[in-house]
Amino acid sequence: MPSYKLSYFNARGVAEVSRLIFAVAGEKFEDVRYERDQWPAHKDEMPLGQMPVLEVDGVKLPQSAAIARFLAKQFHLAGKDNFEQAQVDAVVDTIYDILKAWMPSRLEQDEAKKEALSKKFFGEELPKHLQNLETLGKLYSNGGHFFVGKQLTWADLLFYNFGQLLTEFEADCLNNFSWLQKNRAEVEKQPKIAEYLKNRPRTQF
Amino acid sequence: MPSYKLTYFNGRGRAEVSRLIFAVAGEKFEDVRYEMDQWPAHKAEMPLGQIPVLEVDGVKLPQSAAIARFLAKQFHLAGKDNFEQAKVDAVVDTIDDSFKGFVPTRFEKDEAKKEELTKKYFGEELPKHLQNLETLGKLYGNGGHFFVGNQLTWADLLFYTFAQAWIGVEADCLNNFSWLKKNRAEVEKQPKIAEYLKNRPQTQF
Numbered sequence: 001m002p003s004y005k006l007s008y009f010n011a012r013g014v015a016e017v018s019r020l021i022f023a024v025a026g027e028k029f030e031d032v033r034y035e036r037d038q039w040p041a042h043k044d045e046m047p048l049g050q051m052p053v054l055e056v057d058g059v060k061l062p063q064s065a066a067i068a069r070f071l072a073k074q075f076h077l078a079g080k081d082n083f084e085q086a087q088v089d090a091v092v093d094t095i096y097d098i099l100k101a102w103m104p105s106r107l108e109q110d111e112a113k114k115e116a117l118s119k120k121f122f123g124e125e126l127p128k129h130l131q132n133l134e135t136l137g138k139l140y141s142n143g144g145h146f147f148v149g150k151q152l153t154w155a156d157l158l159f160y161n162f163g164q165l166l167t168e169f170e171a172d173c174l175n176n177f178s179w180l181q182k183n184r185a186e187v188e189k190q191p192k193i194a195e196y197l198k199n200r201p202r203t204q205f
Numbered sequence: 206m207p208s209y210k211l212t213y214f215n216g217r218g219r220a221e222v223s224r225l226i227f228a229v230a231g232e233k234f235e236d237v238r239y240e241m242d243q244w245p246a247h248k249a250e251m252p253l254g255q256i257p258v259l260e261v262d263g264v265k266l267p268q269s270a271a272i273a274r275f276l277a278k279q280f281h282l283a284g285k286d287n288f289e290q291a292k293v294d295a296v297v298d299t300i301d302d303s304f305k306g307f308v309p310t311r312f313e314k315d316e317a318k319k320e321e322l323t324k325k326y327f328g329e330e331l332p333k334h335l336q337n338l339e340t341l342g343k344l345y346g347n348g349g350h351f352f353v354g355n356q357l358t359w360a361d362l363l364f365y366t367f368a369q370a371w372i373g374v375e376a377d378c379l380n381n382f383s384w385l386k387k388n389r390a391e392v393e394k395q396p397k398i399a400e401y402l403k404n405r406p407q408t409q410f
Contacts, residue, residue: 047344048299048337060344061291063298070291086266086275093268094253100305132253139252139265 004029006067008052009039011203012161014064014099015052018071020157023196025075033201065096072154084149087140091147091155094136095162098129102166122170133159134179145186152190160187165205209234210260211272212251214244216410217366219269220257223276225362228401230280238406270297277359289354292345296352296360299341303334304367310374327375338364339384350391357395365392370410 004022008015010033022029034042034051046053047062054060054067061067069089072078079085105117137147144150147159163184166173174181187193209227213220215238227234239247239256251258252267259265259272266272274294277283284290306326313319342352349355352364368389371378379386392398 047340056288059288061288061295062341063295066291066294066298069294070287073287073290082275082278083261083264083266085278086271089271089274090266090268093271135252136267 002057003055004071005032005055006030006052007032007034007042007046007055009033010035010201011205012165013205015067016161017068017154017158018052018054018064019200020161020193020196021068021071021075021077021154024077024152024157024190024192025071026192027075065092068154068158077152077154077157079148079153080151087136087148088153088155091133091136091140092158094129094132095155095158097132098126098162098166101125101129118169122173126166126173127176130174130177130180134177137179137183145182147183152187156183156187157193160184160193168205207262209276210237211235211257212237212239212247212260213257214238215240215406216408217369218410220272221366222273222359222363223257223259223269224405225366225398225401226273226276226280226282226359229282229357229362229395229397230276231397232280270301273359273363282357282359282362284353284358285356292341292353293358293360296338296341296345297363299334299337300360300363300367303331303338304370306330307371323374327371327378331371331378332381335379335382335385339382342384342388350387352388357392361388361392365389 004027006015006018006022006029012019019031039051043049047060050062052064052067053062054070056070061070069078069092072088073085079088102121105114105121108114108117133147140148142150146152147155159180163174163180174184188197209232211220211223211227211234217224224236244256248254252265255267257269257272258267259275261275266275274283274297277293278290284293310319310322310326313322338352345353347355351357352360364385368379368385379389393402
């Protein structure tokens with residue numbers, strides 16, 4: 001049994017999908033969380049000076065998507081064969097496309113510019129990406145509520161997490177996307193996930 | 206034996222890593238290439254209205270990284286176990302991070318702005334990412350020239366093809382990165398790759 005240590009900020013962010021994977025799998029891990037002022041002292045310990053980092057039996061792995069995919073494969077949440085795993089990866093990449101499109105408005109310092117970028121993101125860009133996700137869900141889900149193959153995979157967990165973040169900023173943003181809303185409802189009904197969501201730390205993002 | 210059809214523009218771009226994987230594996234595929242004026246007629250055929258798309262026995266898969274990882278796993282170029290595959294994924298994500306800032310410099314229409322963005326990218330941004338890639342290569346390369354585990358994986362093929370795009374704009378960009386230069390030299394020495402590079406179409410991008 002390998003030992004797992006996940007290091008990140010005290011936040012959900014891009015590490016939360018991995019915490020959800022551990023929770024669904026019922027697997028133990030060391031959940032290291034740094035506050036903003038603690039992080040500089042540890043930056044040099046990380047291969048790329050960034051987090052999250054997963055340490056597996058002492059070997060460090062950076063990059064949140066690589067970490068989550070590794071854990072999903074370890075715990076049978078990645079898709080049941082190579083082609084299903086590819087479908088999961090395609091959904092995952094489409095979810096990360098949303099995050100990439102959102103970043104400029106999140107990082108913009110000028111308030112007026114930030115508001116304009118945010119309006120454009122939520123008004124024009126996000127709906128296109130959400131439409132793409134519904135297209136893939138309907139293409140790969142075999143008629144079920146999960147993105148791929150009638151089973152919970154890390155694609156559902158990743159969308160669950162980012163869906164929460166998006167609705168925290170814009171409560172109505174999923175209103176026109178009933179397939180995606182049903183998908184998230186199905187995820188939070190899973191007993192191990194419901195339990196985890198009830199007990200996890202409350203953080204700003 | 207599945208049938209494979211890869212659809213993209215008539216260019217290297219985000220599909221070339223998959224073409225390299227087929228070449229190394231010695232596997233046949235239908236290599237569909239659209240010129241810019243042909244593409245609009247086919248856009249609606251693609252799940253997300255984008256290319257590349259890989260069709261496997263008639264089922265379509267979008268997203269260039271998902272496609273490449275699927276093919277790499279099919280043909281044993283993805284890493285020999287789950288953790289090695291995770292290291293390969295971490296390198297791939299870091300290569301992708303390196304390439305993100307490059308795209309805006311290519312599409313900027315204002316000549317003065319384009320020159321400024323390009324200078325900033327090659328002068329400040331890219332070197333940081335290349336340093337990160339050398340860090341991972343030395344961490345995971347087991348003392349060899351390939352990124353992970355002393356074996357050619359799709360991480361090496363992806364770096365090979367994206368670096369060619371950078372070198373096309375800034376010939377000296379790898380001069381301070383001898384590990385990465387050796388890695389690319391090792392890739393192009395592989396007989397199947399040398400053969401493929403000699404015979405592939407010469408395209409603008």
